[in-house]
Structures are given as structure tokens and as C-alpha cells.
Amino acid sequence: MLKTASALGRATLVLGLLAAVPVAAQTKVKTKVKKGTTTATAAPADKGNASLRYTLAMPAPQTHYFEVKMELRGFDREYTDIKMPVWAPGSYLVREFARHVERLQATAGGQPLAVEKLDKNTWRVRHPKQSNFQVNYGVYAYELSVRTSYIDADHGFALGSSIFMYPAGYKDLSSQVTVQPAAGWSTVSTALRPAAGMQKFTYQSANYDELADSPIEVGSQKVLNFTANNTPHQMAMFGPFTADEPRLLADMKRVTEAAQRVVGQNPLDHYLFIVHHTEAGGGGLEHLYSTTLGARPGTYSSEVGYKNFMRLVAHEYFHLWNVKRIRPIALGPFDYDRENYTHMLWVSEGQTEYMANQITQRAGFYTPQEYFDILAGVISGVENQPGNKFQPVAMSSFDAWIRGYRPDENSKNSEISYYDKGELVGMVLDLMIVQATNGQKHIDDVFRLLYDKYYKGLKRGFTDQEYQDAVAEVAGRRYDDFFQNCVYGTRTLDYATALGYVGLGITSAPASPNGSLGATIASRGGRFVVTFVKRDGVAWNGGLNVNDEILQLNGAAPTEDALRQAILSSPASTTLKLQVKHGAQTHDLNLTLAPDPDRKYQIQPLATATPDQQRLLAKWLSK
16 A cells, blocks of 8 residues: 655645445345344354355446345355455454445345344354355445445445455355446456356455455446556556556566566466546555555646656656565454554565665666655654654554544654655665675565465465564674664664665754754635644644634734745744634633744765775665
């Protein structure tokens, strides 16, 4: 998953921003909610004769409902528990997908079966002496993102974990899915393989994990094709966009082939990019043989936007290895009922972002200096965020479930992103490996070792300690102190030493020559409201609070221009007289601007770089 970019920056002024469809031919049966019912699920019967088929229909897409039918055969037992996941792998938040389920009913031979709900995402279907039965339900889907399902009159997007339930204890059971597109829709795009000898738009999955991890785009999307290292790739392009298609496909080929060279082993026989072109744009979510990306309609017409899209492609595509196959031990097989905790998202996401920038640089989208500027920008963001001094990146990973996807007004003061900090840890580790091996090894070799040893050999994920051991094996030396203090602690990364190994220097200067209030103020309907207060800044220490309304500035009603001048363009030592409304109270504050504490970093080659350092730099940047 690629996060939405955000930055803290210095004290900032932000102004001027701001009916159910019935399932046909069904007999109604009441769903009984039984208080205090245990959620324990009996062990499954012999799966030898069991089979599972789904039908995904969308008879009235304008109402935003998918209609799902599950046909279960060979379930020779008294009852079967049917479960809906609470989260989508790759997006570490319990989203409670069951809240969108409606009208769940079960029948056998046309007769209704008793159904009782055991907990928030489990339904018990009682089918004594009926080994064959079916379950029907509707799913409301009207949140268009890469991590949720959506359907309207224009298209449908079904994310498996938020649409398809599964029989408890049968996650390893294969299944078939028949998609019935809405009237007038002609195209289905999914990484699921077509089922041999079956009707059109029928697909097969080896198990529930594959089904949940294979989104389905349905509509009239444009489909583009290219081949990377003899592997067919498709792009399912929903929504309006303008692009030089030959250039786009050639560049997609460059990025994907550069990504494949990192590990050097291609696990694919096909791959699908689903791209949603909307005004919101942005973001991505990885899957086993596909990814879903968000882009604005004008993305490909802007050189900056185009390159950012290629970085997004590189990030999600590299997840084919890092996360989907090279993974922390907690991330598979998945427990869909609850959080799956790991300290290693800084590897799974942060190092994927590090490799995405490496991959696009290796593929020629950025010059070395442009790449250094990207890294310097990430360093500025991390080092200027107060939470970097309070939350270790390993704990940022662990707490993703309760904090990462639920930012509030104080998040930047107490947290750090495992994407951004993980990227920088990856950079420093890579440079230390290059130095320790005299340029013979990269962080690429760590991914190769993990792929061979754990994914292919042991067929499992790795532990925290096993990751450290893999780095040590590649580097020929241990970095236990580094992990203890910089990953599981908050010691500042030694950028200067690491970059110095390859003849690069890092410098910093104040982000602004003006004074800093340490607060963000936004215009909201003609009112000027504080939206962020930075830890240990002037506003923090002086009593200015988030949600305070600025009533007066230096004795006068505030205006956009006056606030901008006072907060963004006044020198340090300037005193601002503010009258603010805090709840029902009014307070007068005298706040004296301090020198801007934020720093802007820059990375450049050293004029004194030795031939050995230049040689290591070339190795570090090599394709």
C-alpha cells in the first residue's frame, strides 16, 4: 500500500481551502441475533467432497449494491459458519466490512435455513441433513478507494475481502466465481484465471486468500497491453485520461523490468494494473498478481505527475516480492478476524518505497541529483516531524492498526510514518552494506536471500531477528546496535556517515529566514481556525490550541493577507498579539516568534570524493 503523501513543514498558514435491491427468487428468513453466543467455530468436516461457487451480480448498479450468491456443496455437518473479513491485507486498519452486508439468507432445496449471527462478522447457517445449500446477501459498496469496493452506473470495483465471505475452516478450499456484469457492461478485468470449460466471466481461485487478493473491475474500461520479460501485463483504465499510450506502455515496461531485476526471479505468468482515473486520484494497493492504482485524469500530461505515477507503479509492483512473497511472519496466512501485528512494516512498506525510488532512478526517470533531491526531501520531512523523536519506526509499524490510519491533530507530534522513516532506514542499511562489501552487495541481495530462504525454501515469513540475521549474512557483519537504537529506538540516523561512504555530503539550512509560530491556521467559512500546533513551538508553549478561532490580530479583525504577512513573513522576535476564542472562552495571547527550527536538507556529491567513493557511488546507483 502506498500512503497519501503529507508533510509537516514549518509554521504554516493555510487559507481559502477548505434503498436496498432484493435478491430475486429468494424466500425471506429472519436472521436471529443471539446474545452471548460463542464465536468458536467447530473444526471443518473432511474437505474431500466440498466445493464452493460464487456468483457476483450487479442488477441495479446505480443503487451501489453487489449481490452475492454462495453455493456450498459437500458440507456434511449440522451447521457451517460463514465469515466476512474485517480488514483488507495491505491496508492495516480494521474496516468492519460486515457493516455493509444486508439481507443474508440461506436456503437448501428452495427451503429457508435457520441463520443466527454469532458476532460482528460471523453467521451460523444450520443445515442438518443438507450437505448442499446456498447463501445470498447484498453488499453496499459506495466508497471509491483502492482498499474498498465501489459500484455505480459507470463501473464496479469488487475488492475480494470486502465482498466475498468464506466458510470458516475452509480458507484453503478452491472456488469458482462467475461475474454477471450490469446491463451494457462488456469487460471484466481481474488477475483470477479463467475457469476451463466454463461460461464467460467465470474464474477460479486456489483458495480464499487468492480470491480475497484478486480485485475485479467490471464495466467498459479501456484495456492496454504490454509484455515485460515475456510476461503479459494488462492495464485496465477506468475513467477519462489523456496519455501518449505508446510512451506510457514503453515506460511501464521499463519500470516493471527494472523491478524484476532486483530479486532476479520472476514469480509471474500474468499481471494486471487496475487504474482508476478520478479527480481525487492517488494511492495504490498491492495484490498477489495485480494492483489497484489511483490517478487523476491529467496525470500523464504533467511531467511531474507522470514521474510520480511511475514511482507509484514501481512501489506497488515491487510488493510482488516484498510483502506478497517476502514477508514478516505475521502477514500470512492471514487472520481475517482481527489485527495481524508486526514490527516490520518499515521493511514491508518503507523499504518498498525506498526501492521504488531506486527502481525509477535505475530505469532512467531521474538523474542521480534528482534522486538525491528526493531523498533529501524525505529526510527533511522526517527530521522536522516531532514524532520522530518519540515513536520508534518499529512501534509505528506495530501501532499502524490504531494510529497510522487514524491521524488526529496531534499525530505529527507523537508519531512517525513507517513509510518515510522506513525508507530512510533502508537507505542507510543499503549504504552500510555497499560499504561493508566494497560494493559487491546491495540491499537487493537481502531481498534475494529472504526470497530464496523463506519464501521458496521454508515457505513462510521471517521474524524480526531473522531479518537482522539476513542483513548480517549479506553484509558480512552485524548491525545489532543500529537496529536496537535506530529501528527499535529513536536515535537519529547517521546520514552523513552513510552518504559519505559513496562520496556524498549532506547539509542543512533553516527552512525559512523568517520567524516561526509553530502553528497552522486555516480559513473556514470566513473564520480563521488553528488546525495544528507543533510540539515545543511558540504556539505550543504559549497556549494556542487546535480549534481556537483567531478573533483579533494586533488589535484588528484578522484578514487573509494580514495573517499571511504576520505569520509567514515576520522576522524572529516579532510579537503577535492575538485574541482567540477557545470553546466558550476568550483569551488574549502575546506570542513572540522564534527562529524557524525546521531544517531543509540537501545531498550533493563531495568535491573531495575519492576514486573509491566514486566507484561505490556508481555501484549504489547501478541498475
